[in-house]
Amino acid sequence: xxxxxxxxxxASLLPVSGVQLGFxxxxxxxxxxxxxxxxxxxxxSRVAGVFTKNRFCAAPVILxxxxxxxxxxxxxxxxxxxxxxxxxxxxxxxxxxxSCKALSDLLKIDANQVLPFSTGVILESLxxxxxxxxxxxxxxxxxxxNWLNAAEAIMTTDIVAKGTSRQFQLSGKQVTITGISxxxxxxxxxxxxxxxxxxxxxxxxxxxxxxxxxxxxxxxxNCITVDGDTSTNDSLIMMATNQAGxxxxxxxxxxxxxxxxxxxxxxxxxxxxxxxDGEGATKFMTVTVExxxxxxxxxxxxxxxxxxxxxxxxxxxSDPNLGRILAAIGxxxxxxxxxxxxxxxxxxxxxxxxxxxxxxxxxEQGAAxxxxxxxxxxxxxxxGKENITIWTCDFSYDYVxxxxxxxx
Amino acid sequence: xxxxxxxxxxASLLPVSGVQLGFxxxxxxxxxxxxxxxxxxxxxSRVAGVFTKNRFCAAPVILxxxxxxxxxxxxxxxxxxxxxxxxxxxxxxxxxxxSCKALSDLLKIDANQVLPFSTGVILESLxxxxxxxxxxxxxxxxxxxNWLNAAEAIMTTDIVAKGTSRQFQLSGKQVTITGISxxxxxxxxxxxxxxxxxxxxxxxxxxxxxxxxxxxxxxxxNCITVDGDTSTNDSLIMMATNQAGxxxxxxxxxxxxxxxxxxxxxxxxxxxxxxxDGEGATKFMTVTVExxxxxxxxxxxxxxxxxxxxxxxxxxxSDPNLGRILAAIGxxxxxxxxxxxxxxxxxxxxxxxxxxxxxxxxxEQGAAxxxxxxxxxxxxxxxGKENITIWTCDFSYDYVxxxxxxxx
Numbered sequence: 117x118x119x120x121x122x123x124x125x126x127a128s129l130l131p132v133s134g135v136q137l138g139f140x141x142x143x144x145x146x147x148x149x150x151x152x153x154x155x156x157x158x159x160x161s162r163v164a165g166v167f168t169k170n171r172f173c174a175a176p177v178i179l180x181x182x183x184x185x186x187x188x189x190x191x192x193x194x195x196x197x198x199x200x201x202x203x204x205x206x207x208x209x210x211x212x213x214x215s216c217k218a219l220s221d222l223l224k225i226d227a228n229q230v231l232p233f234s235t236g237v238i239l240e241s242l243x244x245x246x247x248x249x250x251x252x253x254x255x256x257x258x259x260x261x262n263w264l265n266a267a268e269a270i271m272t273t274d275i276v277a278k279g280t281s282r283q284f285q286l287s288g289k290q291v292t293i294t295g296i297s298x299x300x301x302x303x304x305x306x307x308x309x310x311x312x313x314x315x316x317x318x319x320x321x322x323x324x325x326x327x328x329x330x331x332x333x334x335x336x337x338n339c340i341t342v343d344g345d346t347s348t349n350d351s352l353i354m355m356a357t358n359q360a361g362x363x364x365x366x367x368x369x370x371x372x373x374x375x376x377x378x379x380x381x382x383x384x385x386x387x388x389x390x391x392x393d394g395e396g397a398t399k400f401m402t403v404t405v406e407x408x409x410x411x412x413x414x415x416x417x418x419x420x421x422x423x424x425x426x427x428x429x430x431x432x433x434s435d436p437n438l439g440r441i442l443a444a445i446g447x448x449x450x451x452x453x454x455x456x457x458x459x460x461x462x463x464x465x466x467x468x469x470x471x472x473x474x475x476x477x478x479x480e481q482g483a484a485x486x487x488x489x490x491x492x493x494x495x496x497x498x499x500g501k502e503n504i505t506i507w508t509c510d511f512s513y514d515y516v517x518x519x520x521x522x523x524x
Numbered sequence: 525x526x527x528x529x530x531x532x533x534x535a536s537l538l539p540v541s542g543v544q545l546g547f548x549x550x551x552x553x554x555x556x557x558x559x560x561x562x563x564x565x566x567x568x569s570r571v572a573g574v575f576t577k578n579r580f581c582a583a584p585v586i587l588x589x590x591x592x593x594x595x596x597x598x599x600x601x602x603x604x605x606x607x608x609x610x611x612x613x614x615x616x617x618x619x620x621x622x623s624c625k626a627l628s629d630l631l632k633i634d635a636n637q638v639l640p641f642s643t644g645v646i647l648e649s650l651x652x653x654x655x656x657x658x659x660x661x662x663x664x665x666x667x668x669x670n671w672l673n674a675a676e677a678i679m680t681t682d683i684v685a686k687g688t689s690r691q692f693q694l695s696g697k698q699v700t701i702t703g704i705s706x707x708x709x710x711x712x713x714x715x716x717x718x719x720x721x722x723x724x725x726x727x728x729x730x731x732x733x734x735x736x737x738x739x740x741x742x743x744x745x746n747c748i749t750v751d752g753d754t755s756t757n758d759s760l761i762m763m764a765t766n767q768a769g770x771x772x773x774x775x776x777x778x779x780x781x782x783x784x785x786x787x788x789x790x791x792x793x794x795x796x797x798x799x800x801d802g803e804g805a806t807k808f809m810t811v812t813v814e815x816x817x818x819x820x821x822x823x824x825x826x827x828x829x830x831x832x833x834x835x836x837x838x839x840x841x842s843d844p845n846l847g848r849i850l851a852a853i854g855x856x857x858x859x860x861x862x863x864x865x866x867x868x869x870x871x872x873x874x875x876x877x878x879x880x881x882x883x884x885x886x887x888e889q890g891a892a893x894x895x896x897x898x899x900x901x902x903x904x905x906x907x908g909k910e911n912i913t914i915w916t917c918d919f920s921y922d923y924v925x926x927x928x929x930x931x932x
């Protein structure tokens with residue numbers, strides 16, 4: 117069996133002025149595991165969030181949305197693993213509130229200035245007493261240079277901690293961005309919880325930050341998941357601590373696009389890291405669909421390919437059984453698709469055109485590419501000018517093993 | 525690992541007057557395997573078909589639709605396994621036509637009175653010479669009492685042959701229905717080829733037969749697959765040979781509903797047999813969604829559950845990780861779903877209500893049901909009066925093994 121493909125664990129993550137991080141082993145579900153994380157934010161920080169559209173969204177997601185809408189001035193984030201606190205009704209909301217209250221008491225802020233996050237098993241009660249009992253230890257080790265521990269503290273079935281940092285000049289000031297993420301349920305990426313936290317010390321307006329997070333999520337996390345098809349707990353948070361001393365970035369600033377693109381790059385890197393750490397993944401697949409009439413139809417084709425267990429198992433087996441890709445294109449839901457007018461490429465190799473196998477294609481070419489660990493599937497629809505790129509991974513014995521055994 | 529769950533191989537299948545069946549080992553892909561089947565129909569037989577909606581539909585599907593539309597008076601069906609003749613363009617059409625022509629010459633009928641069918645690997649050329657070379661042997665063993673051999677001859681990754689028969693009185697005459705099917709790619713049932721052939725000796729009008737096949741497919745094969753999400757080759761054929769001596773059944777006949785329901789029952793049985801023989805399946809899951817506003821939303825919820833690899837692996841592991849079912853209900857795409865107002869049952873046991881775990885639910889109850897091989901998941905939406913029932917299976921190590929190794 118091929119070895120596990122993993123994103124490299126980040127060697128180090130840069131502190132972001134105004135963000136302190138602390139963790140504890142609170143025994144929420146397992147012993148001897150970092151499972152509670154707190155991030156505190158300097159007063160005046162701006163925070164924006166994007167959350168799951170799942171109708172069964174978890175209690176902490178409900179509270180996050182409520183507190184952000186109240187513009188309470190978020191000062192802390194509280195994350196636990198081991199229990200998703202989803203499908204837990206009114207009692208789940210109360211437990212999440214209790215955890216926020218306990219942290220806010222220790223930090224001497226208001227409970228609705230704390231955003232809660234949970235990930236783990238659904239439909240089970242949050243052991244809030246354990247979370248709260250862990251908080252004093254968390255407070256003790258709060259510090260700015262603690263991102264790598266934070267990345268580890270939010271892991272569930274993840275094999276490696278995921279994080280990345282960038283430092284650059286913006287409006288004449290050196291600024292820092294650091295982000296961490298977790299999640300690895302990759303056959304339908306939408307069904308495992310993804311959590312991502314991206315912090316910067318840049319001074320940026322709330323409106324600009326909101327604009328950036330929506331742009332970035334569409335280019336990153338929404339390219340490893342389907343719109344609306346998300347888990348109960350998926351959350352992406354962007355935080356700006358206003359510590360860098362730059363003139364405030366608004367949507368009209370000349371440097372707005374620089375900041376937007378830098379934050380988006382970080383989001384893409386974190387999203388791809390989740391795919392690379394997909395449960396049981398041995399191959400990283402990039403699926404590009406070009407020449408569609410609109411983005412929607414490009415996404416349909418890309419996801420039909422990326423979600424097909426038949427295709428994903430063929431990639432696992434390094435088997436260039438490319439007809440399965442044609443079949444997926446065919447059922448992707450484009451009613452007037454002319455299959456005789458599209459091209460399918462594997463890497464640089466033209467595989468199919470004119471409704472069938474390309475005359476130039478040789479099975480050895482496909483076999484050689486399928487042996488690589490990073491593979492590009494490219495479909496050219498020749499119907500319009502829209503393109504999309506998404507990322508996924510293959511599907512192995514280990515996926516079944518991990519998910520069959522997850523709770524045991 | 526649990527043992528393979530299989531549908532029982534039918535002990536015997538009843539001949540249908542006017543239908544003769546013959547087979548050969550033509551070495552299309554493998555040696556020593558029945559891989560070509562011919563069914564001949566008495567003159568005057570009525571034939572109706574329902575086919576895949578995949579835009580990349582296979583060459584034989586294109587020809588079937590064409591010949592049926594021409595009302596040529598179908599007299600024979602020719603099926604090969606080992607090669608799907610899909611994604612093969614103009615050359616694929618020519619090869620399918622050649623095979624029809626060769627059989628029609630032997631049977632002294634016209635080429636467009638032969639419906640062709642193929643199942644197997646996509647994107648490869650049909651070895652039509654091998655098919656044709658096998659036809660004389662097929663002709664030699666044509667006989668009415670050959671349905672079990674026919675059921676075996678259409679198998680690909682199927683573990684067991686699938687077929688069923690029924691005999692009953694209709695308009696004072698004894699009539700017979702026999703059907704066979706193949707297909708077993710069950711995680712997305714839509715992606716493996718399903719072939720099904722149902723024959724009866726009843727005298728029935730073409731219009732009535734067309735009406736019945738559409739009714740039956742919606743209650744059977746469309747309940748193990750998603751509309752429009754079908755493989756390149758899926759085909760269901762109903763044949764009536766007009767030999768039973770009954771007064772012709774039309775849509776206005778008093779016995780129309782009797783015939784419709786009998787043919788539908790056969791179709792359901794054949795469709796369920798495909799699920800029970802799902803690739804690597806160890807459990808048969810019935811998913812019922814009740815109280816929806818319309819059938820579409822019931823189907824969305826049912827398929828979100830039935831397609832979730834996380835749910836299917838949990839069933840494989842006999843793990844009552846039922847939160848995964850709630851998550852699937854939540855992302856099924858009903859935007860105004862009130863999750864506090866639905867109930868989830870596992871078998872007879874109420875598992876979740878009011879947005880969370882039912883207070884009466886005990887994990888031991890779930891664990892006991894999950895150990896069974898035939899499991900009912902029931903969701904009550906409490907939004908309307910529509911219901912749907914679909915069937916699927918769990919997801920095991922063997923699914924990956926079968927699909928990773930399929931071509932080798």
